[in-house]
Amino acid sequence: MATTSDIRKGMCIDFNNDIFTIIEFQHVKPGKGAAFVRTKIKSLTSGKVLDNTFSAGHKVDEVRVERRKFQYLYSDDMGYHFMNNETYEQVALSDNIVEHAHFLKEGMEVDVIYHADREVPLTMEMPQYIILEVTYTEPGVKGDTATNTLKPATVETGAEVRVPLFINQGDKVKIEVETGAYMERVKQ
Template structure:
């Protein structure tokens, strides 16, 4: 077992039976009180953030986490089928691990997946942005580039996003997968 002083930002540990990732770690020595560690941690299953204080000698279970790149192949119900690029092994990944980013990924995208002790996936991360084609949007009017007015557009996978007025059907746009926001129009 490791102690709290062995932790650093980004480590995964088991806390109250749940897998959490350390987001913030501060060592504090207030005035005439004993020193303690203030740790902000995020539960990897549900995303909830918790803060707790630990004494310097408290033992914690630091998890050995391995990350690998997998290629997203297709959706199968509530799972995503992904393939290891080196061994060509396929795994089923729970859609919930990607959060809202699952709406903005398409076949062939590379995902970064973290495994606890090489067994079960605990986190998955989509690329920060993707390029997708607009299936339908109202036609743009020439000269509508000065305002920040947005209109609805349907992407190739059926998801609706807000885009500027000058974007037309058939255009390719870059989208931020964390927020679903339009970034820019992409020229081929």
């Protein structure tokens, strides 16, 4: 049992018969009235994001979770298959647990978050940035670096991202997973 003063980013709580993780929080002390904590919480079971306000001193049930390193193997009609790097145990995760599956590449390391008491996988987290090779895009033209114009490109996982005009087929690009945004070209 924790109070609102213990709330921090990434903390998992039991709220409304569901498990949520804190995405953002802000302690607010208005000039008039009681203090409160404004939060943005995300359900680990459904992926829904909610805005919620807790009054100061409110008790929240903290859920103990464990992060385990897994390696992505493949996907089929049973789900996405991962292997634990230490125990070689394999687990299949369903579509609702795996976010940003279009960026998954064979051999990629991810974190699978487990409910520590029940030994149940709750969600899968990818690295913040990934490096992928562009498999198809329209050819770039020399001198197209001055503008911020973007063009569509397909990367090796089959996902489509928007890249600057100077990116060519075969280039490796760094992509932010959460937004799918191009960050930079990676030297080979």
